[in-house]
Amino acid sequence: xxxxxxxxxxxxxxxxxxxxxxxxxxxxxxxxxxxxxxxxxxxxxxxxxxxxxxxxxxxxxxxxxxxxxxxxxxxxxxxxxxxxxxxxxxxxxxxxxxxxxxxxxxxxxxxxxxxxxxxxxxxxxxxxxxxxxxxxxxxxxxxxxxxxxxxxxxxxxxxxxxxxxxxxxxxxxxxxxxxxxxxxxxxxxxxxxxxxxxxxxxxxxxxxxxxxxxxxxxxxxxxxxxxxxxxxxxxxxxxxxxxxxxxxxxxxxxxxxxxxxxxxxxxxxxxxxxxxxxxxxxxxxx
Numbered sequence: 001x002x003x004x005x006x007x008x009x010x011x012x013x014x015x016x017x018x019x020x021x022x023x024x025x026x027x028x029x030x031x032x033x034x035x036x037x038x039x040x041x042x043x044x045x046x047x048x049x050x051x052x053x054x055x056x057x058x059x060x061x062x063x064x065x066x067x068x069x070x071x072x073x074x075x076x077x078x079x080x081x082x083x084x085x086x087x088x089x090x091x092x093x094x095x096x097x098x099x100x101x102x103x104x105x106x107x108x109x110x111x112x113x114x115x116x117x118x119x120x121x122x123x124x125x126x127x128x129x130x131x132x133x134x135x136x137x138x139x140x141x142x143x144x145x146x147x148x149x150x151x152x153x154x155x156x157x158x159x160x161x162x163x164x165x166x167x168x169x170x171x172x173x174x175x176x177x178x179x180x181x182x183x184x185x186x187x188x189x190x191x192x193x194x195x196x197x198x199x200x201x202x203x204x205x206x207x208x209x210x211x212x213x214x215x216x217x218x219x220x221x222x223x224x225x226x227x228x229x230x231x232x233x234x235x236x237x238x239x240x241x242x243x244x245x246x247x248x249x250x251x252x253x254x255x256x257x258x259x260x261x262x263x264x265x266x267x268x269x270x271x272x273x274x275x276x277x278x279x280x281x282x283x284x285x286x
Contacts, residue, residue: 001067004074005054011087011108012060014053020286021112023132025140026154038080039115039155042072048153049073051081057108080113082232090234090273097269099277102251106283111275113232117197118190119156120230121212124222125182126175141173162187182217189215197230205233228275237274239263247281 014034021036022029028037034053039046047068055061062083066073078084087108094103114120126142127135146157146165162184170180189195195215200208208231209223224238238244245257248266252258258266270277 001065002070004064004070005061006064006074006078006083007055007059007061008083009086009088010056010058010060011091012083012110013057013106013108014055014060014062014110016106016108016283017081017110017112018053023136025136026143028153037151037153038077039150039153040066040068040073040076041116041155042068042076046148046150046155047073048151049077051077079232080115082110082112085110085234090276093273094270094276098266099251099270099280102280102284106280109276109280109283111228111232111234111279114229116156117200117226117230118159118187121186121218121222121226122156122162122183124225125179125186125217128179128217128222138174142170142175145173159187159190163191179217185216186218201231205235228278233275235272235274237263237267237270237278239267241278243282243285244278247285251281251284 015031018029018031018034018036021027022031029035036051038049038051040049041047045068047066049064049066052063052065053060054063060083062081064074064077087110091103091107094100114123123139126139130138143154143156146161148155148157165180165184165187167177167180167184170183171177175183186195190197195211200211203211205227208227212218212223212226213220221238221240224236224241227233228236228238239260245263248254248258248263249256252266267274267277
């Protein structure tokens with residue numbers, strides 16, 4: 001087991017990041033100890049990394065503990081927690097926009113990624129058209145039935161494992177028939193290498209979107225969600241998302257949800273950080 005300290009210039013609100021992660025019952029979060037245990041799959045090896053917040057909002061610092069390749073682990077954790085993103089630059093950008101007070105209220109909120117791209121896509125499919133409580137219940141049921149537990153931490157099942165499942169097996173967990181087909185279909189593509197998540201990291205948004213949208217069960221909302229929370233892309237604004245629409249309605253004191261034309265007008269000044277506008281708007285109604 002090795003230990004390493006990571007520090008960088010703030011702002012970075014780790015406590016707020018932890019509170020968002022804690023919404024998912026599959027995550028192992030200890031708010032008191034300011035710690036999250038992160039399941040990582042590095043070169044087909046499963047490891048659990050501990051991330052402990054030891055710094056402050058303005059001077060973020062983290063103690064990392066793991067027992068696998070240090071460089072690879074730190075690189076992946078940096079991607080997940082977006083430690084290489086200068087949030088102060090994003091904050092300053094929004095000081096000249098109508099979202100200024102929102103960015104002041106949620107100062108230093110980072111965009112934290114899902115722990116694994118495949119599980120991120122599967123989770124998006126499971127969550128489609130479900131209320132959040134049942135979405136988390138169904139995802140937890142799926143992972144605890146077919147995933148793997150290591151040191152008390154749950155890993156999503158591999159693409160190879162999910163590709164072998166039948167629609168009937170997933171129906172027993174309360175999946176709809178169609179949703180079961182979508183999940184198995186995506187797993188088959190990932191297991192065969194037709195979906196290469198590592199290569200996606202270096203592709204532009206439009207290219208990734210073009211690749212994903214062809215897949216059964218994947219619509220614009222899922223594509224935007226994946227780009228934002230699996231790949232950490234900074235400039236996504238899911239206009240079809242009900243949460244975004246409700247947040248805009250509340251923030252701008254609108255009588256009705258905003259129209260697409262209104263949303264287009266609102267979002268123009270928020271480029272090139274639309275993902276952060278989305279994140280902070282979601283925060284405002286959570």
